[in-house]
Amino acid sequence: MVTEQQLETLDININMGPQHPSTHGVFRMVLTIDGERIVDVEPHIGYMHRGGEKLSETMDFRQCIGYQDRTDYLAQFMNEQAYCMAVEKLIGLEVPERAEYIRVLLCELNRITSHFMFVGAFGIDLGSFGTTFTYGFREREFIQDIFEEVTGERLMYGYFRPGGVVWDLPPNFVQRVREVLPQTKQGLHDLDMLLTSNEIFCARTRGVGIISVEDAISFGLSGPMLRACGVPWDLRKDKQYSIYDRFDFDIPVGQYGDVYDRYLVRMEEIRQSIRIVEQALAQLPEGPILPEKLPRKLRAPVAEVYAAVEGARGEYGIYVVSKGGDKPYRLKIRSPSFCNLSALKRMTVGNYIADAVAILGSVDIVLCDVDR
């Protein structure tokens, strides 16, 4: 008889990614598994590195905008907002009232589309065969159409400029958004019915991938990941920027910091964003969209600035070092996905393989944002 102790067992390594349907892009996890349980996780990143930060050093301040869309390609307006805020701070540009409102409107709509994308992809990770995905994408598509009407693009908008936005909104914009918002609310309700109180969904997500407040803060998590742990940290309130002090909205905060809380926080953030959009639509003033005296070539003084926005995934920050002239000397992006992903090992070890997929989905990473 051979007892269990005498049997020689071996943990196997599984390469999840870079081509795997649930890694949300080209990301590779080397899982060491003991049966179905995960013993160790080793994340490998860098497959999407395109050197956007270095390339920005060869561009002048306006040309850099194009690279900002390409980091977090699901929340492009927020990236542009962060970059434009940094340049405005550097050069000292005043943004006109109307441009600020347009930016807030588009950013919040973008937060809605990004979170819908999350819910859809998360449903697929949990094995819901595409139904959540199409539900999420239907609502996303209506808003995407509005973006297309405003910017002429569907993915890489390049609409914000240092000092404002590049051109004015189309005349029927307010009406279009007002038409779409009830549909968005209905879609949110449908997704709620499909997932939020579904027993299997709860069994798969509750108590899985818990991260404590201390860990969350020391890993530098931000956005919904941090708020799901119970920390009401939202840059729109805590490091107030743009005109977010004029709107009445709440910060959704989770209780346990597990996968389910992250989902709930994002769903609630969609509702809060709808509130902001409604208020901004009511207040939207007329006026110029760019400053009166905007120099043709933006020249910066010798200075260093940091500007951050509350992106859909967390704090998206831009650090610009200028040695004078019309180009940034160094441009550093603090991307939320990168920091959020760093906690992956802490969350997954000891769980099942299926949980690893759910946890990675709940982090809601964009690989282009991780690797830049």
Add this chain to the structure above:
Amino acid sequence: MLALTYDVGNIWLDSLLGLIVIVLMMTLTVLMLIYVERKVSARMQQRLGPMRVGPYGILQTTADMIKLLTKEDLRPAGADRWTFEIAVFAIFVPTFLAFVAIPFTHDWAVSFLDLGLFYIVAVTGLSFVGLVMAGWASDNKYALLGGMRAAAQLISYEIPMVLALLAVSMVTGSLSIRDIVMFQGRVPLFVWQPLAFFIYIVAALAELERQPFDIPTAESEVVGGPFIEYSGIRWSMFMLAAYTNLFIYSLLGAMIFLGGWNWPLGMSAGLWLQILLTFVKTSFLILFFIWVRFTLPRLRIDQLMSYCWKVLIPLAFLQVFLNGLVLVYKWPDGILLITSGAGLLLAAYVIDRAVRVETRAVRLVPANPQRAARPAAPVEAGG
């Protein structure tokens, strides 16, 4: 019209005829099922589904089949050649064999076996061997994981399914499917045995590896599981087996629990009506399985196993025990309904207790009162 029990006198010719009929039926059914599943799922997901090939895309599956047939048949270099190639047949043949014993109407079947139910359970139970073989031989860790998952899942769920069918055959006193259907001339068996019906449906979902039990082939975890390295014609054989299984389990459910080719309340039905009734009842179950597949997320492997061993198997034993009591003491038929109904209520209660979820909501904070202050109490895990 070709009667399936056509008797030419020559045993070889008879068998050949039966085989031809089965192969034709299987292929046509699968072609239709794939189309139906695509269209119904599209409907649920606000899509159109296939629309390009043929009117309303009805030829799409045919086109896909041609594509699969002309694809290169790949075998990984490190694969165990013979196991890899035989695995396909080890999955395909059992489903093929199960067809032999299922009657479609009162007079139509390739073979009316007296032990038909036993035979079907026995041969369909074999298909997991093929999955394990495919998983082992593919030289792929995902396939291996999927194969192991398949073995665990299919063997576990075989037990409640067999027990549910055993309960039925206790009531009807026969293992011949024709006898069981004829027993339901007045009232279909799901009325007498609701608990067994429930167990059968859940176990069938697991045996079919469809959501919420598609763990062996989970796309987002093991990327197709045992099938990951297969391509072209071999892969299409797997699909053929999967959809034939769907048809067989639905047909079996329709025969055994929904009354097969009978009208309820003892009205007699002619041949065409019998075919129609079988078709409608089978379609009902097939559409139910499709509906479930496109609504629910997937369970995790430990949850799946504990649901089987802690909930379904005890309930199935309970059903067998209750039927035994009724039969031993020769209580009237109504007691069957009462005991099984009570069992179903118990099942509902147990399952509700097991999976009930408290609604959990997020807290809404208007603004951060103390900036950078950490919450006082440590956060406890739970849920």
